[in-house]
Amino acid sequence: MSQIPVEDQVAMTMNNDEIADATSESNPVDSCSDDFEFFTKIGLTKLQEPSLEHTIIKASFCTGIGDQSELAKKINIVAIHKNSHSSRSREARADSFQVFAKAVADKCGGDANLKYGWYGASRNEICEIVMHGFSWCNTAAGNRYSISLSPAKFAFDSVLSSEADENGLRHVLLCRVILGKQEVLTANSNQFHPTSPEFDSGVDDLSAPRKYIVWSVYMNTHILPSYVISIKTPCLIEGSQGFLEANTIKPNSKWEKKITRKQLIERMKEIAGHQAVAAIVDLFAKKENEGSSSSSSKGEAGAAKGR
Incomplete structure (x- = not known):
């Protein structure tokens, strides 16, 4: 299956041919790692670090948390697993994704607006998503009406919504997303479908999106889980401050001092x-x-x- 580029935020210039070469080359993979049996037993394959595919995904994640920041230096990428869509049901979901991507592209003048988005959750939830797809019961989904993903350059947001497992590892999904034409949704919106047939997905801000919002009716046709990134982070407390030194902590909300x-x-x-x-x-x-x-x-x- 052809792949789209991990977006421009990666610290290298990529085009469709480069990412296609990276994902179709005979990359060495390890499908028998005892440390990650919970992933390999559901059909995920572990990418070996020297491969180009591993390098590209790692670069995308590091760029999304601030390539040269103190935070990036403290987060260790332990493993990257690829969803090869090996089972019949997963292969069918991948084929369905391609069909819907083409349909949206036809509707939008040839551009389906395909992007990569990050989704952080518990390890068990990620395994459930890989095996069976998204559900409105997913605890990290936001609400029962939609699924929220972070754009490629905001991988940090997905880390905050992830949960540490018994080994102290956190896991985030990198998904391909069909966005098509987007409409702005307000926070805590109960909207579960587009307001008009011309729209395909939602977003919190059209000019500078921090959230890609896919309605529940599209969550298993417009989102395709592609990779699982497993990371080791510093001790985390509520919010981003858990990653930062005391002297670097500062408010990071755009609403700072905007309300009484x-x-x-x-x-x-x-x-x-x-x-x-x-x-x-x-x-x-x-x-x-x-x-x-x-x-x-x-x-x-x-x-x-x-x-």
Whole structure:
């Protein structure tokens, strides 16, 4: 099956011929690695590091987390496995993907807008997706109405939505995605189909997309899992700060300082409900008071001791 290039973010110039050569050459693969039996037993093949295919996928991932950044230096790519679509059902899904890609291309004037997108999840969920396809039950999918993937240059976002397994490894899927003509979707949208037949997928921002959104009705025809990248990361806490040194941590949201505290609380009430937010505020106020009381007691005790 012909392959499309991993996008321009890779630190080398590629065209269709180059990636096709890379994926069709007789790359050495290892399908019997005990460390990754959970992948090899479902038909994935491990790419050997000297191969061009391994080099291209690795370069794409590293570029997506900031090639020369401190973060990139701390993340170790342990293995890359390829989905060869060896079973009949997976071969059928791959063939179906090609049929839909052609149909979308015909509708869009010859361009199906094929891209690569990252999807981070738990190892078990990734295995389920490779074997059976996406489901609205997938915990990392976002919601039951759509599947969200990160563009090639935002691989870091998929790492944040992944989960460490018992060996401390995280796994992300690199998928081919049929995007066609896109429409902008608002956050937490419950839309599960295009607003018009002219649209094929959703996006959070047309000019600078951070999310590719594929509706549930298209999730197993417009997304094709191609590779699984297994990585070892530094100890991760909630959010990107877990990867960074203390002196490099800074807010990374485009909404930084864009809303007031009152607006934030009102928005939280809309999402979580008034009672839940009130309970959280009360809990933090109580902890703050306990902390103040404890500090005061220690101060008084110290003063008494000094006398």
